[in-house]
Amino acid sequence: MVRREPRDRTRTVITPEGVALPFVLASRGSRAAALVIDLILIMTAMAVTTLTLIWIAGGIGIKMGDIEAGSPKSRALQALAIVWIIAMFLFRNAWFLFFELGPRGATPGKRVTGIRIAARGTERLTTEAVIARNIVRDIELFMPIVFISSAVAAGSDTDLAGWAGAVWCAIFLLFPFFNRDSLRCGDVIAGTWVVEAQTRKLGQALSVSAPVAATDQAFTFTPAELAVYGEFELQTLERVLRDGRVPALDDVADAISRKIGRPYPDGAERVFLESYYLQLRARLEQGLRFGKRKADKHAA
Amino acid sequence: MSEAAPSLLGRLGVWFSPAASADIAAATSAALRSDRFRLEREGEWKRLEAIVTRIERGRLRGVSDEDLLALPALYRTAVSSLAVARETSLDAETLLWLEGLTRRAWFIVYGPRAGLGDWLMRFFGGGWGASVRALHSEILIALVLMIAGTIVGWLLVASDPDWYYALMPGGMGPRVPGASRAVLMNTLFGQQDQKGLAVFAAALFSNNAQVAILAFALGFAFGLPSALLLIQNTTMLGALLWLYHGQGLTIEIVGWLSVHGTTELYAILLAGAAGLHIGRAMAFPGEASVLDAAAAAGRRSAQVMAGVVFMLIVAGLLEGFARQLIDNTAGRLIVGIFMLVFWTAYFFVWRGAGKQA
Numbered sequence: 001m002v003r004r005e006p007r008d009r010t011r012t013v014i015t016p017e018g019v020a021l022p023f024v025l026a027s028r029g030s031r032a033a034a035l036v037i038d039l040i041l042i043m044t045a046m047a048v049t050t051l052t053l054i055w056i057a058g059g060i061g062i063k064m065g066d067i068e069a070g071s072p073k074s075r076a077l078q079a080l081a082i083v084w085i086i087a088m089f090l091f092r093n094a095w096f097l098f099f100e101l102g103p104r105g106a107t108p109g110k111r112v113t114g115i116r117i118a119a120r121g122t123e124r125l126t127t128e129a130v131i132a133r134n135i136v137r138d139i140e141l142f143m144p145i146v147f148i149s150s151a152v153a154a155g156s157d158t159d160l161a162g163w164a165g166a167v168w169c170a171i172f173l174l175f176p177f178f179n180r181d182s183l184r185c186g187d188v189i190a191g192t193w194v195v196e197a198q199t200r201k202l203g204q205a206l207s208v209s210a211p212v213a214a215t216d217q218a219f220t221f222t223p224a225e226l227a228v229y230g231e232f233e234l235q236t237l238e239r240v241l242r243d244g245r246v247p248a249l250d251d252v253a254d255a256i257s258r259k260i261g262r263p264y265p266d267g268a269e270r271v272f273l274e275s276y277y278l279q280l281r282a283r284l285e286q287g288l289r290f291g292k293r294k295a296d297k298h299a300a
Numbered sequence: 301m302s303e304a305a306p307s308l309l310g311r312l313g314v315w316f317s318p319a320a321s322a323d324i325a326a327a328t329s330a331a332l333r334s335d336r337f338r339l340e341r342e343g344e345w346k347r348l349e350a351i352v353t354r355i356e357r358g359r360l361r362g363v364s365d366e367d368l369l370a371l372p373a374l375y376r377t378a379v380s381s382l383a384v385a386r387e388t389s390l391d392a393e394t395l396l397w398l399e400g401l402t403r404r405a406w407f408i409v410y411g412p413r414a415g416l417g418d419w420l421m422r423f424f425g426g427g428w429g430a431s432v433r434a435l436h437s438e439i440l441i442a443l444v445l446m447i448a449g450t451i452v453g454w455l456l457v458a459s460d461p462d463w464y465y466a467l468m469p470g471g472m473g474p475r476v477p478g479a480s481r482a483v484l485m486n487t488l489f490g491q492q493d494q495k496g497l498a499v500f501a502a503a504l505f506s507n508n509a510q511v512a513i514l515a516f517a518l519g520f521a522f523g524l525p526s527a528l529l530l531i532q533n534t535t536m537l538g539a540l541l542w543l544y545h546g547q548g549l550t551i552e553i554v555g556w557l558s559v560h561g562t563t564e565l566y567a568i569l570l571a572g573a574a575g576l577h578i579g580r581a582m583a584f585p586g587e588a589s590v591l592d593a594a595a596a597a598g599r600r601s602a603q604v605m606a607g608v609v610f611m612l613i614v615a616g617l618l619e620g621f622a623r624q625l626i627d628n629t630a631g632r633l634i635v636g637i638f639m640l641v642f643w644t645a646y647f648f649v650w651r652g653a654g655k656q657a
Contacts, residue, residue, distance in 0.1 A: 191595025
């Protein structure tokens with residue numbers, strides 16, 4: 001029963017109703033993965049659009065050379081070219097905007113990695129904030145890409161301006177590594193952060209799912225036997241019971257039995273543990289109602 | 301062991317049995333008070349979860365009106381349940397699940413309130429103008445920078461025409477110092493039979509929008525790069541004016557530029573001002589922390605930037621069509637001045653019908 005340190009990435013937000021809600025910040029790795037997935041999707045969408053338009057252009061039977069001629073064909077080609085330019089602009093700038101404004105607050109990449117954007121602090125996430133964080137993406141992401149690809153194309157001789165540009169790009173790319181909340185520049189400007197968006201299923205209430213232990217009272221423990229453990233051990237025991245793996249049940253039952261000096265019949269580990277769990281929880285919750293908390297076995 | 305396995309299986313069977321009514325009956329028989337608390341409220345929590353899940357999947361239409369109306373109340377129930385459960389229950393599973401549910405509902409109840417349509421209505425109906433007016437001091441600074449840039453550009457080229465090649469990007473075609481009046485005249489007029497105007501307009505928009513977005517985003521570095529970008533772009537303007545002035549074509553070039561230029565320069569002015577606003581907020585955050593100040597400034601100026609992109613669409617259309625189609629200076633000046641007056645009135649005179657939220 002090693003107590004894990006509370007994770008460094010946990011942040012607490014007080015809702016307008018005055019209740020503290022814990023949030024877990026998304027790790028930098030999952031954010032990078034989400035970005036890579038999004039970029040792949042964007043590039044695929046761009047390629048598909050381009051190929052479709054070329055296919056349509058081929059279908060009407062026009063060649064690139066026709067654009068200057070004043071024929072109906074050239075008008076059709078112009079229309080296609082406009083559609084292409086606007087589509088490319090939208091893919092580059094509106095992809096993130098569109099998805100992050102949705103109810104999930106996440107692009108497809110973020111959905112896959114199970115993260116979403118949220119407003120820092122208690123404020124609501126606004127449309128303006130989503131716009132702001134994605135406008136800044138342009139210099140954080142697309143400018144370095146253009147810069148690096150042009151530098152690669154230019155060859156090996158790097159001058160002072162090249163190094164200055166590299167430093168400039170590095171500032172933006174590495175920004176998330178130099179603050180506690182792993183904010184990128186866009187998050188700073190917009191007042192947002194990226195958090196984990198896990199959904200979980202609700203398990204059965206244990207005092208209902210353990211009818212044998214609850215009704216038959218197969219074991220009744222004395223207050224002294226129950227005073228050994230605290231909330232932390234109770235919740236560990238809950239996890240073991242919910243997982244229901246037999247070797248773990250055996251080990252825990254043995255440990256408790258040794259600690260409180262009370263044997264149990266062979267094969268009755270589960271009934272033993274469930275009775276102990278329910279009675280310990282009843283006792284600790286009663287203490288809770290009177291304002292007494294016992295955090296773990298070391299607490300007085 | 302041999303007994304535990306079947307009893308475990310039997311219990312699993314109970315867990316997954318469809319007899320949900322048994323659970324409700326169990327609420328009265330649950331041994332623990334905290335479990336009774338949970339079972340009494342579980343129906344409402346589950347209803348909230350179902351609504352939230354449907355909204356998250358984007359099936360807003362699948363949510364009935366009653367459910368939508370009930371959402372805020374159900375959310376508050378969940379929040380207060382969470383607050384009570386934290387003080388009375390040691391059931392970690394329920395607490396974690398309830399926290400997760402409250403978080404998901406919180407995102408929806410306190411999420412972006414308006415859809416894109418509603419947001420656009422508010423935006424054009426006064427929200428844009430209000431956010432522009434909020435930046436008035438930065439707009440003045442940006443305007444001074446742009447005027448200074450134009451003058452500097454003019455003076456530099458006037459003192460040494462070689463500066464022209466340094467200031468202007470390549471591919472200016474016939475627009476170089478020493479070009480004859482006829483050549484320059486030809487670049488301004490007589491292009492209405494040019495083809496591919498629409499493509500040209502769309503390409504211009506895409507390019508200008510990226511420049512404006514850059515001017516805004518660079519505000520992050522305390523506004524300095526925004527200011528430099530403003531100056532750099534207007535020195536080109538100054539150099540161009542000088543070139544045509546030399547051949548006595550000042551009014552003509554002003555007309556040629558003003559068709560789209562009043563809109564485009566206005567948009568760049570606003571983008572630069574938005575960048576300066578962020579830079580100023582970060583350099584001088586005042587009472588607030590730097591992060592809070594930057595966030596507030598960013599949200600305020602993001603609205604301006606959305607408008608800038610819209611203005612650049614207008615400018616691209618004017619540049620692609622109106623400039624080439626209107627082939628006389630008077631007509632061009634009228635269009636340009638009209639746009640200038642229109643934008644100024646829209647931003648600074650008209651206060652909008654509704655109040656700003």
